[in-house]
Amino acid sequence: MSTESAPSRSVRTLHDIAHCRAGDKGDTSILSLFVYREEDFELVVEQVTAGAVTAHLKDTVRGEVTRHVLPQLGALQFVCAHALAGGVTTSTALDTHGKALSFALLAMPIESKAAR
Amino acid sequence: MTPQKTIRIGCGAGFQGDRIDPAVILAAQGKLDWLVLECLAERTVAMAQLRRLADSDQGYDPLLRSRMQALLPLLKRNGFRLVSNLGAANPVGAGREVIAMARALELPMTVAVVTGDDVLGLLDPDTPTLETGRAVGDYGALISANAYLGADAILPALASGAEVIITGRVADPSLFLAPMMHAFGWPIDDPALLARGTVIGHLLECAGQLTGGYFADPGKKDVRDLAHLGFPFCDVESTGHGTFGKVAGTGGMITLRTVKEQLLYEVNDPRAYVTPDVVADFSGVVLTDHGDDRVHVAGATGSVRTDTLKVSVGYRAGYLGEGEISYAGPNARARAELAGAIVHERLHHDLPDVRIDLIGIDSTHRTDFGHPHDPYEVRLRVAASGSTRERAERVGLEVEALYTNGPAGGGGARKFISERVGIVSTLMPRDLVETAVVHLSTETTTTMATASEMPAAVEDIVEVPDPRTPPMLHGAPPP
Structure with a gap:
């Protein structure tokens, strides 16, 4: 936890307010992010942008990140190109499918009002 | 009907x-x-x-x-x-x-x-x-x-x-x-x-x-x-x-x-x-x-x-060779890192895509998000592609050789070899x-x-x- 932010704000991670599942197609990782509570949807739409995810996953995702906003489902869908070190079938990585990347996204810091 | x-x-x-x-x-x-x-x-x-x-x-x-x-x-x-x-x-x-x-x-x-x-x-x-x-x-x-x-x-x-x-x-x-x-x-x-x-x-x-x-x-x-x-x-x-x-x-x-x-x-x-x-x-x-x-x-x-x-088109993509070995207790991370460096030096000329992972540190997300830490135990994983089974097998052999040639206290070495099929798609x-x-x-x-x-x-x-x-x-x- 950081203590450097403004007194009314605190830094948490996405894991506190959202859940995520990762899927793969070739060398593309698809991260589906869902807020637990509807009232947090605006906050993730504002902070968890394609650019923010690109920066957070810079050591993993080599290609472009496309974001789909799905208000009806309280969900954001991130389609991350060149994310699987060449893809399921020829990568030398341990997690060839990138199945565990859901929790890499959930490790992303977010700012939210401290009092809940 | x-x-x-x-x-x-x-x-x-x-x-x-x-x-x-x-x-x-x-x-x-x-x-x-x-x-x-x-x-x-x-x-x-x-x-x-x-x-x-x-x-x-x-x-x-x-x-x-x-x-x-x-x-x-x-x-x-x-x-x-x-x-x-x-x-x-x-x-x-x-x-x-x-x-x-x-x-x-x-x-x-x-x-x-x-x-x-x-x-x-x-x-x-x-x-x-x-x-x-x-x-x-x-x-x-x-x-x-x-x-x-x-x-x-x-x-x-x-x-x-x-x-x-x-x-x-x-x-x-x-x-x-x-x-x-x-x-x-x-x-x-x-x-x-x-x-x-x-x-x-x-x-x-x-x-x-x-x-x-x-x-x-x-x-x-x-x-x-x-x-x-x-x-x-x-x-x-x-x-x-x-x-x-x-x-x-x-x-x-x-x-x-x-x-x-x-x-x-x-x-x-x-x-x-x-x-x-x-x-x-x-x-x-x-x-x-x-x-x-x-x-x-x-x-x-x-x-x-x-x-x-x-x-979906499948093609022959050579072989994947893998080797793993564990280090635990005091200075485990440093010993695992030294082991990885040794294997990398011995393989990278012949197997240029050789990959060194530390299981417990950065093997899954390929980063620790800038939060370095020293876990009690670390497992070194080495992987590389080889055009032939023999080439890929070198990975496991080099990791196994860390027993008598590498850092102190390595244990539980395992080696794996698998034939690989690559997949690409077309319409x-x-x-x-x-x-x-x-x-x-x-x-x-x-x-x-x-x-x-x-x-x-x-x-x-x-x-x-x-x-x-x-x-x-x-x-x-x-x-």
Whole structure:
């Protein structure tokens, strides 16, 4: 936890307010992010942008990140190109499918009002 | 045929190696009309094709016998029909094996096999891949090319009345959509209905991933009794809406959250989910929780199918060599890092893509997000591609040699070698792909092949090939 932010704000991670599942197609990782509570949807739409995810996953995702906003489902869908070190079938990585990347996204810091 | 009002479709397998007992529970207690087993991942067909090249009787799912042994008696007793892509690279061989098993179990059985997905003979090597635009033929020795067939290829098999329907490569949701189209008489040119059925198929296709599997996060998302996870079924209405459920007393749960995670799973564009049957839009899907593990789905929309089929192409991609060794206690991380540096220096000239991972530090996410820490124990993992088995084997040998040549206190060395199949995708005009149905029965020694384009009444009677000769569709382009 950081203590450097403004007194009314605190830094948490996405894991506190959202859940995520990762899927793969070739060398593309698809991260589906869902807020637990509807009232947090605006906050993730504002902070968890394609650019923010690109920066957070810079050591993993080599290609472009496309974001789909799905208000009806309280969900954001991130389609991350060149994310699987060449893809399921020829990568030398341990997690060839990138199945565990859901929790890499959930490790992303977010700012939210401290009092809940 | 009188159209049915609702049908119940269960999913008894969500991947090749899935548990068998949840399917048995569904088959015994689920009051199913249809049981679907989805057993083919992206590269499973290519791996199966390698087995078929080694033995022409093989190439279907290695768990086919175990699954059928458990399910065929229940199918006979409870009267549901079974649809599965267990055929992998040899659907006709799989169909014959089902017949052989039914005979051994003394169960009269009819089987229909859908063929035509093997398009290796039709593939133009200059065709660009979807991944890189490079020609398919540039990737190396091609092993397999399989088109993702749609529900239209399965319908003639369902119309035949066969109790077991075996396919090779078929789009996963199509395995579920076909029974809906068959039961309700949905036309192939009604994208609204096909999209609704496709969303139900998509939600069912990973079995336990709908019912709380791959979901639990202790303290945040708790799931009851995952050791006995129940697999899902859907009560599908003729309108295309449906309600998911599972057998009472099984583990897991069906909630809005489990369903939402699966709804978007592996979906590239939620507003344009392309299958051979339809282009479906999931963005307007409405989910309603009725409690007691019952969730209702409605609201998918769709537009007309594309003119092409996706083709998955498998090529030989050499070998993967891996080696692992553990370090624990004081200074474990530094000793593991030294070990990795030693192996890297000895391998990187000959095996340039050699990869050093520290399990416990950065092996899974390929980063620790700038939070270095010293865990109590670290496992070094080294991996590299080799063009030959011998080259790839060097990885494991170098890691093992750390015992007497590396840092202090290494233990638990293991080495692994695996042949690799690469997969790329391309598109093929759908009118090039000709599908057919092969009918098999425990009661007869002849088989009828019906080309799907022909009227159902026109059937060619052909001899059953000797099982020891290569199956009739092996490696050859469709007629």
